[in-house]
Amino acid sequence: xxxxxxxxxxxxxxxxxxxxxxxxxxxxxxxxxxxxxxxxxxxxxxxxxxxxxxxxxxxxxxxxxxxxxxxxxxxxxxxxxxxxxxxxxxxxxxxxxxxxxxxxxxxxxxxxxxxxxxxxxxxxxxxxxxxxxxxxxxxxxxxxxxxxxxxxxxxxxxxxxxxxxxxxxxxxxxxxxxxxxxxxxxxxxxxxxxxxxxxxxxxxxxxxxxxxxxxxxxxxxxxxxxxxxxxxxxxxxxxxxxxxxxxxxxxxxxxxxxxxxxxxxxxxxxxxxxxxxxxxxxxxxxxxxxxxxxxxxxxxxxxxxxxxxxxxxxxxxxxxxxxxxxxxxxxxxxxxxxxxxxxxxxx
Amino acid sequence: xxxxxxxxxxxxxxxxxxxxxxxxxxxxxxxxxxxxxxxxxxxxxxxxxxxxxxxxxxxxxxxxxxxxxxxxxxxxxxxxxxxxxxxxxxxxxxxxxxxxxxxxxxxxxxxxxxxxxxxxxxxxxxxxxxxxxxxxxxxxxxxxxxxxxxxxxxxxxxxxxxxxxxxxxxxxxxxxxxxxxxxxxxxxxxxxxxxxxxxxxxxxxxxxxxxxxxxxxxxxxxxxxxxxxxxxxxxxxxxxxxxxxxxxxxxxxxxxxxxxxxxxxxxxxxxxxxxxxxxxxxxxxx
Numbered sequence: 001x002x003x004x005x006x007x008x009x010x011x012x013x014x015x016x017x018x019x020x021x022x023x024x025x026x027x028x029x030x031x032x033x034x035x036x037x038x039x040x041x042x043x044x045x046x047x048x049x050x051x052x053x054x055x056x057x058x059x060x061x062x063x064x065x066x067x068x069x070x071x072x073x074x075x076x077x078x079x080x081x082x083x084x085x086x087x088x089x090x091x092x093x094x095x096x097x098x099x100x101x102x103x104x105x106x107x108x109x110x111x112x113x114x115x116x117x118x119x120x121x122x123x124x125x126x127x128x129x130x131x132x133x134x135x136x137x138x139x140x141x142x143x144x145x146x147x148x149x150x151x152x153x154x155x156x157x158x159x160x161x162x163x164x165x166x167x168x169x170x171x172x173x174x175x176x177x178x179x180x181x182x183x184x185x186x187x188x189x190x191x192x193x194x195x196x197x198x199x200x201x202x203x204x205x206x207x208x209x210x211x212x213x214x215x216x217x218x219x220x221x222x223x224x225x226x227x228x229x230x231x232x233x234x235x236x237x238x239x240x241x242x243x244x245x246x247x248x249x250x251x252x253x254x255x256x257x258x259x260x261x262x263x264x265x266x267x268x269x270x271x272x273x274x275x276x277x278x279x280x281x282x283x284x285x286x287x288x289x290x291x292x293x294x295x296x297x298x299x300x301x302x303x304x305x306x307x308x309x310x311x312x313x314x315x316x317x318x319x320x321x322x323x324x325x326x327x328x329x330x331x332x333x334x335x336x337x338x339x340x341x342x343x344x345x346x347x
Numbered sequence: 348x349x350x351x352x353x354x355x356x357x358x359x360x361x362x363x364x365x366x367x368x369x370x371x372x373x374x375x376x377x378x379x380x381x382x383x384x385x386x387x388x389x390x391x392x393x394x395x396x397x398x399x400x401x402x403x404x405x406x407x408x409x410x411x412x413x414x415x416x417x418x419x420x421x422x423x424x425x426x427x428x429x430x431x432x433x434x435x436x437x438x439x440x441x442x443x444x445x446x447x448x449x450x451x452x453x454x455x456x457x458x459x460x461x462x463x464x465x466x467x468x469x470x471x472x473x474x475x476x477x478x479x480x481x482x483x484x485x486x487x488x489x490x491x492x493x494x495x496x497x498x499x500x501x502x503x504x505x506x507x508x509x510x511x512x513x514x515x516x517x518x519x520x521x522x523x524x525x526x527x528x529x530x531x532x533x534x535x536x537x538x539x540x541x542x543x544x545x546x547x548x549x550x551x552x553x554x555x556x557x558x559x560x561x562x563x564x565x566x567x568x569x570x571x572x573x574x575x576x577x578x579x580x581x582x583x584x585x586x587x588x589x590x591x592x593x594x595x596x597x598x599x600x601x602x603x604x605x606x607x608x609x610x611x612x613x614x615x616x617x618x619x620x621x622x623x624x625x626x627x628x629x630x631x632x633x
Contacts, residue, residue, distance in 0.1 A: 083440045130621050136439045137382050138579075141571055142620045148568060149613035156606050163606075267564075271447060278444060311459060317451030324444045325433050 033285075033347050034202055040289075041195030045188055061187050061255070063296045064194040068248040069269075070276040070288035071197045075204065075241040077274065078283035080234060081217035082132070083140040085270055086147030090242035091249035092264030093150060094120045096160055098250020099259050103172050104159075110189070113250030120246035121239040128235035135220070144267070151265035165260025172254075186255035190248060197244045201285045202347065204240070213237050217283075275316065278323050281330030286346040290331055353480040355597040360482070360490040362593015364551045366586035367493040368566055369573035370500065371544030377580025378517040378537040379435050384446040385426065386570055387563030388453035389542050393419060393549025394558045395461065398468050408470050408554045412492065415550040416543050423542025427535045435534065457560045467557040489551040496547060497586050500540075504582070513537045517580070545570075572616040 028034050044064065048057035069091060076084045097116035101107040107115070131142045155163050173182035204210040212233050215223035224230045253259040272295065280291025298319075302312040327334055336342050368390060375383045383389075396418050400411040430445040472484025504510040515523040516533045524530045552558065552566065573592050577584030592612065599611050 077440065081438065081440075083443060085443075131617070134620060137376075137380075137443070138620060140439065140443060141382070141575065142617055144568070144571065145613045145616040145620065149610060149617060152606070152609035152613060156604075156610065274440075274444065282440075311455060313451045313455030313458070315455075317448040317455060320444060320448035320451070321430055324441055324448065325430070328437075328441065 028203075028206065034199065037195060037198045037202065037285075041191060041198070044194070045191040048187070057184075057187055059296065059300065061190055061252075063293050064187075064190045065248055065252050066273070066276060066292035066296055067194045067289050068190070068197045069245055069273040070280075070292045071194075071201050071285070072241045072243075072245050073273050074277050074282060074284075074288045075201065075213075075237055077277055078287075079204070079210065079213045079217055080237050082234070082238075083136075083274075084143045084238075084241070085140050085274075086143035086145075086267070087241070087245070087273060088265060088267065088270040089143075089147040089150050090120050090124065090245040091252075091269075092154075092261075092266075093123075093249070094242075094246020095249030095253035095259050095264050096154060096166075098247075099166055099168070099253050100160060102250075102254060103166060103168055106175075109176065109185075109251075109254060113189075113247045113254070116250040117243045117247040121243045124242040125235050125239035128238035129231065132231065132234040132238060147265055147267060147270070151261055154265070155261045161260070163261060165258060165264075168254065168257040172257075183255060186251050190251050190255075193244055193248050193251065198285060198289065200240070200244065201288075204237075205285065205347070209233065209236075275320050278320065278328075278330055281332030281334075281336075284330075284332050284347060287330050287332040294331075349478060349480065351598070351601050353477070353482070354600050355594055357482060357486060358593040358595070358597020358600070359590050360486040360593070361555065362590040362596070363490040363493040363586065364548055364555070364589070365566075365569050365573050365592055366577075366589020367496060367551070368545055368548035369570040369577065369585040369589055370497065370582045371541040371548065372570045373574045373577065373580055373585045374500075374544065374582055375538055375541035376574070377582070378513060378541075379431070379534050380439075381431055381435065381442040381446065381538075382439075383538075383541065383545075384443055384567075385450040385453060386545055387565075387567030388450045388457070389419065389422070389545040389563075390549035390552065390566050391457060391558070391560055391563040392422065392453065393546035394466075394468075394553040394562070395457070396546065397550035397553050398466055401468055408468050408550065409488065409492065412547060412550060415546050419543035419546025420539040422546070423539030424535050426542065427538040431538060432531070432535075454560065454563070461560055463559050463561055465557045465559050466553075468553045470554045485554050489555055492551060493548070493586075496544070497582075500544070500582060509533070509536060513540075569612070572612055575616055575619050 044060055048054070048060060069087065072090075073084060073087045076082050076087070094113070094116040097119050098109075098113040101112035101115055102109050105112075127146065131139060131146070134142055154160055160166060170179060173179045176182035176185050204213065212223065212228040215226070215228055216230055216233060220230055249264070253264070276291035276295045277288050278291070279294055280289065281287030299312070299316070302315060323330065329337065332346060336346070368386075371389075372383055372386050375381055393415050396415050397408050397411050400406070400414060401408050426446075426449055430449050431442065434442040434445045470485050472488055474481045474484045475487065476482075502510075504514055512523070512528050512533045513536065515526070515528055516530050516537070520530050523533070549563075549566075552562075569592065573585055573588040575588075576591055577586070577588030595611065595615065596608055599608055603611070
């Protein structure tokens with residue numbers, strides 16, 4: 001009967017699944033993937049302690065920063081398919097705000113870096129409402145412009161030390177119990193930020209909001225027609241993708257003991273993050289992690305080898321070109337096309 | 348007052364060279380929707396070609412310009428077949444990364460060969476003095492050459508068969524192919540032409556300022572600003588955009604410290620992108 005069908009349809013239209021927050025959490029806890037993230041984070045965090053190896057800590061610290069940058073950038077490039085070339089501006093600006101609050105105002109380090117993250121996200125949201133009206137290449141160019149404008153501004157901004165930047169004295173580490181324990185503290189926090197980045201990528205991918213973002217990536221006009229509030233969603237994902245990199249920036253520069261404009265707003269690092277994503281596989285959660293670790297290893301090897309140290313840039317460029325031309329899905333895309341069972345375990 | 352005027356005029360002269368660089372970028376964008384991120388590296392290539400040419404043969408830098416055009420054109424064709432050909436029509440990220448990877452390769456090789464120490468091309472030309480302000484001869488000459496090349500490009504695009512083919516492919520590639528135009532070769536030629544323009548602008552910049560292997564980045568960013576001011580894909584707009592940028596720089600110099608110029612430039616850039624995504628000088632139909 002047509003009338004009963006239409007009633008069914010009407011019922012189905014108004015039906016809303018009553019899922020409590022606990023159900024929602026349980027749905028994820030049953031999945032293997034979030035646990036993999038937790039285990040991975042714990043292993044990275046504890047490895048240098050167990051092995052009692054400071055140089056391992058330094059290289060893992062850099063890797064954690066790379067993973068944080070790559071996986072948050074992946075929210076834009078892989079999910080929403082908006083090419084953000086100036087993503088390093090989050091890292092640099094968050095670093096400046098965090099370090100400035102922690103040194104000049106003697107605010108607690110954790111609060112300072114969180115404040116950096118909140119400020120950067122708020123700025124990104126406001127800014128995103130403006131520049132995210134641009135599509136494709138226009139947006140990519142605008143992000144470069146934003147990074148360069150802020151770079152030039154900070155270079156001239158005297159309270160932040162202008163072109164010379166901010167140097168931390170040894171006293172800055174006193175609240176953390178001296179420089180040694182301060183470094184370990186920063187390391188644990190950075191690894192935590194890395195783990196949170198991965199969980200964030202997972203949470204967004206499995207949420208309704210994430211579905212909207214992925215739809216924008218597939219076809220923005222179609223998504224808008226189907227009721228995805230595209231301008232708001234784009235601004236939100238832009239703001240979210242800025243938060244954890246900004247926090248990581250604060251921790252990283254606090255740990256380094258110096259922050260200066262050329263190091264904080266380096267476009268090359270921005271592009272390196274894109275290389276990591278491409279290497280691992282854009283749009284996946286595991287891909288940027290694999291890419292970041294591989295790139296960190298490769299970079300270290302090229303920098304320290306006798307024959308290749310001059311040609312580091314050349315080889316990295318050639319690698320990128322080969323990926324772009326022949327393996328656009330990255331390592332993970334390539335693997336998953338051959339081994340479909342990997343999809344459940346490596347999302 | 349005359350000081351400000353002189354500064355603006357000098358800015359316009361240098362701006363014409365920026366415009367030439369941006370024409371290369373915008374031509375490639377207009378024809379194949381590819382933003383050439385190896386643009387800066389190409390500009391540096393032009394600088395070094397003219398440096399070694401004048402060093403080896405002792406001829407004036409201006410005599411070397413045709414050689415630079417040929418080198419640039421050939422380099423452009425090679426780059427096209429190496430990296431651009433496969434990414435045309437694919438997502439914008441792919442073409443950005445493909446050209447950027449070439450940028451890394453070229454800069455890496457150039458750094459290994461020539462280090463990052465500064466070079467300069469010695470050119471002596473008499474300047475023109477008005478009251479107590481002197482307009483440098485090299486600036487005037489560079490602007491004249493830039494203008495002439497822009498004129499030649501215009502004539503080429505509008506009155507020759509290959510030029511018309513380029514415009515046909517830019518306007519509708521499928522229709523051009525159906526009409527018997529070998530579009531792939533035309534794209535390669537357009538890319539070569541764009542790269543040649545960037546090379547020549549590099550050669551001209553080398554006669555104005557000292558340069559290093561890494562100078563390209565700054566001029567690439569300036570080219571983006573100019574391109575956006577003039578409207579992406581619009582060569583005539585690019586020249587006007589370049590002159591406008593030069594004027595802004597010239598106008599800002601007497602009032603603000605030099606280090607503030609980039610803030611003004613990039614502020615203008617982002618505002619233009621948001622307010623006039625088609626460019627301020629986009630009077631041709633888009």
